[in-house]
Amino acid sequence: MEHHSFSSSGPLVSPAPQPNKATFRRTSRSEGNGVCPIPGIPADILRMRVKEGSKIHNLLQFVSNRMQGRGGGDSTRTPVRQVVFTGSGRGITKTITCVEILKREVEGLHQLSKLHYKTINEIWESPQQEAAALTVETTVPAICxxxxxxxxxxQEPGYQPPHTFSVPEDDGGGHRDLLRTADRSTSQHAAKRLCPNS
Known part of the structure; x- marks a missing residue:
C-alpha cells in the first residue's frame, strides 16, 4: 500500500489535490536513502538494486558470474560470498524472483529477508505561471x-537455511531454461516466509 502526502511551494491548499497529468508534469524524482534493515551489512557488499523494469536475465547472469568467480576477463577473480538484493514498490515481486532463481543457480546460500518502507519525493510543476509546484511524498514498501x-x-527474524533443490545436471541448455523461468513469479510461496523487520 502506498501513502501519499502533498505540499505546495505557494499558498497551502488543504487537502492538496492529486497532480493532474494534463496540467502538471513531473520534473524530478528522488528516493530517500533508507538504511538497509539487515544488521551487519558490509559497506563493500555486492548490491543488486532491482527495479520494475529490470531485466532478470541480465541481473542473474551478472551476479551468478560474480558469485562463481567468472567473467570480467579475469579467470582468477575471487568469487563474492555475499550479495544483497533490494527492491521497492512494484519491483518487490521481481526481487524475490531473482533471489529464488539464484538460490537454484548457486547452492548452499543462507538467506535473510527484511521488509521496510522507503520514501519517494516527486516535484510536479505546471506550465501555468500562477500554479504553484507540488511536492508529492510517497511511502512504499521495500524489501532487502x-x-x-x-x-x-x-535466530535473526527472516532467516532461511540453504535449501536442497532437485535440479538435473546441466545438459547445455538447462542454465538457459532456468533463466527463462524468471518471468514466472515464484513470489507467492516466498513472500509467506518473509519476516518484517521488527
Whole structure:
C-alpha cells in the first residue's frame, strides 16, 4: 500500500489535490536513502538494486558470474560470498524472483529477508505561471534480501537455511531454461516466509 502526502511551494491548499497529468508534469524524482534493515551489512557488499523494469536475465547472469568467480576477463577473480538484493514498490515481486532463481543457480546460500518502507519525493510543476509546484511524498514498501555462502544468525527474524533443490545436471541448455523461468513469479510461496523487520 502506498501513502501519499502533498505540499505546495505557494499558498497551502488543504487537502492538496492529486497532480493532474494534463496540467502538471513531473520534473524530478528522488528516493530517500533508507538504511538497509539487515544488521551487519558490509559497506563493500555486492548490491543488486532491482527495479520494475529490470531485466532478470541480465541481473542473474551478472551476479551468478560474480558469485562463481567468472567473467570480467579475469579467470582468477575471487568469487563474492555475499550479495544483497533490494527492491521497492512494484519491483518487490521481481526481487524475490531473482533471489529464488539464484538460490537454484548457486547452492548452499543462507538467506535473510527484511521488509521496510522507503520514501519517494516527486516535484510536479505546471506550465501555468500562477500554479504553484507540488511536492508529492510517497511511502512504499521495500524489501532487502541478503544471500550468503557463509552461515548467518539463524535466530535473526527472516532467516532461511540453504535449501536442497532437485535440479538435473546441466545438459547445455538447462542454465538457459532456468533463466527463462524468471518471468514466472515464484513470489507467492516466498513472500509467506518473509519476516518484517521488527
Amino acid at each position: 534480501i541478503l544471500l550468503s555462502k557463509d552461515p548467518l544468525d539463524p
